[in-house]
Amino acid sequence: MSATSASTANPRPLDLASTPQVPLTRLAKVEYRKALDTRAGRWFIAAILLLVVAVEVIYAFAAGDDQKNFQDFLQVPGAVLGYFLPIIAIMLVTSEASQRNGLVTFTLEPRRSRVVLAKFLAGLGLAVSVMVLGLVLAVLGTLFGIVTGGSPSWSLDTGIVVNAIVLANVIGVFVGFALAMLIMNTPAAIVGYFVYSFILPTAVGILRALSDGFDKIAPWIEFNTAQTPLISGDFSPTGEQWAQIATSGFIWLIVPLAIGIWRLLRIEFK
């Protein structure tokens, strides 16, 4: 074959001491930036926030005056973000394959698990940023509610903040990550997410109405159904409901996330 003398050649080692590993925080900062530096990313987030504003204004006019408390206005961004934050997570992951910049991302950091972690951190960071903006918009909505005749109470249930807003949205973001890593294609993952979050619970709802037996087991095996107590009622699931969240979450979040990560670590970015 070729005139190779690999073993005898002078290895001329690279001096690695001069370059420490890229810190995880820096990778996460870069991923955060990557979510916002394209028109698609920026406008998507702007659109979510505009939607929140629109719904707050409509709510201020439509709701009864006794339902114009801060907590009521806070549920608006909570619900809107719940549907759209996972898509931010999806785009954060799938663009590496569909826009093919994964070639560069995973060349600059070949330890892929660190890129995955960085994306999780960036996704959480984005979710928190958008939630804080949602909170600000809820305050403005409540003030606007005063204009339209409300005399709001500013008190907040910890349940709504911790469970309905933070926990439910964080779960949503990770469902997005799991789907994105499993499917690795932007439109397909978004469709997959809407099937999971709209069609699946509707189908389960119909089956529950038809069968008593299924009605009992549904919250144990269907994640959306199990999360209902998180985002409605008094926002405080009972012990049994927490157990349902845990079991259905294992099926619909932990398992897909684990398979998704496994896949991302091995996939050949072309």
Place this chain on the structure above:
Amino acid sequence: MITVESLTRRYGAFTAVDDVSFVCQPGRVTGFLGPNGAGKTTTMRVMVGLTQPTSGRVTIGGHRYADIPNPGRHVGVLLDASAQHAGRTGREILTIGAETMGLPKSRVDEMLRMVSLDDREAKRRLKNYSLGMKQRLGIAHALLGDPSVLILDEPANGLDPAGIRWMRGLLKDYADRGGTVLLSSHLLHEVEQIADEMILIGRGRIVASGTKEQLLAGTETKAAHVTALDNDLLAKALQAKGVTVAAAGTGLRAECAPVEVGRVAAEQAIVLTDLRSAGGGLEDLFLSLTEDTQREAPAQTPSAPATAEGTAR
């Protein structure tokens, strides 16, 4: 330096890279030459850890790529200039790279200047870039971290003649300063002018390697194209020596080594205006070595590379 040791990569029954070994030395430009689908890209992808080898290994400066912390500071990589988010501006793409590697923002401006992308172009989105501009940006990205090793897959693809000359100078300079350069191409002339050392690959296997002189040693040219002030006189003189001569273009094609033609011309005091060996020398070698790996039937090969070359220039 890059060391490839018995590298094999199979995809099911298909062997993309078959027991490939070679070394790229620092201070030299190594050309990696082969027809499309010969395994060049797969080999380069394994080098930077994007593809796992079936067997064998690659080390860069004695390390596996995946073991190099902040590898962008040591190894500059350009595998596909289009493999970037189409919605990002050129400047943003470099900024992301610089931020990942921990480089100052000023480095981005330096690199943009080096590859002659002006402010307006740097603000354009990648989808509005021509292939040549993408290549320039890709080269800027590869050089961002001031690496000591460069791995470039078809970097001249899409560059105009001035761009190719610029890149040639850039890479020569880089190697003269002690850098290791590996660049691939399917166009012989591109590599011939720039590479100190050449690795020829066909259907996943290395078919030849060495310097241009080493590769040509052993292959003798048996035909020459010649033009003289008096072609008829030269033709007669050559025929008198038993050389078969035929008219070709404005001159003659003589079935002998160019040196023989020169000798005859000198003896007969015939003024030559042009003399060169017929057949590209290296090109013939390249085609014959990769013949069984070519997609085109051998009979068609003379025209196929000529057009490919024509469009690339």
